Amino acid sequence: MSHWKQLDLSVLSLRELKDLQQRIGREISQRQEEGLRWLREHSGGLVEKRGPVYRNPHNSAETWSGRGKQPGWVAQALTEGHSLESLTKDVGASDDFLPIKAGEKSS
Numbered sequence: 560m561s562h563w564k565q566l567d568l569s570v571l572s573l574r575e576l577k578d579l580q581q582r583i584g585r586e587i588s589q590r591q592e593e594g595l596r597w598l599r600e601h602s603g604g605l606v607e608k609r610g611p612v613y614r615n616p617h618n619s620a621e622t623w624s625g626r627g628k629q630p631g632w633v634a635q636a637l638t639e640g641h642s643l644e645s646l647t648k649d650v651g652a653s654d655d656f657l658p659i660k661a662g663e664k665s666s
Contacts, residue, residue, distance in 0.1 A: 584619035613646040 568576065615621035615632045623630050636646055 580618075581616075584616075587619055588614070613643065616641060616646065 571579065613623040613625060613633060616636055618632070621630070621632055623633055633643075633646065637643065
């Protein structure tokens with residue numbers, strides 16, 4: 560896990576950084592979906608989906624529950640041609656509860 564600390568991001572162009580950011584966002588979403596699927600299979604029906612949560616396609620750390628004032632990133636994504644449905648993602652569980660993949664070490 561410590562090998563990522565050795566990456567020198569300063570050598571990447573802005574385009575390469577943005578591509579990397581998108582790849583990281585997709586990987587995080589995939590792992591969260593896998594974790595939620597795992598929890599559903601092993602929880603005896605105790606895990607329920609809470610409804611749609613919207614995730615910023617440019618910054619996966621930004622989410623919106625669909626309640627309250629719409630964040631600026633939602634309006635921007637809609638003007639860029641995204642549909643509200645395309646912004647819907649499973650948030651999944653906290654990383655602390657996700658199963659560890661083979662080869663990964665818990666911290």
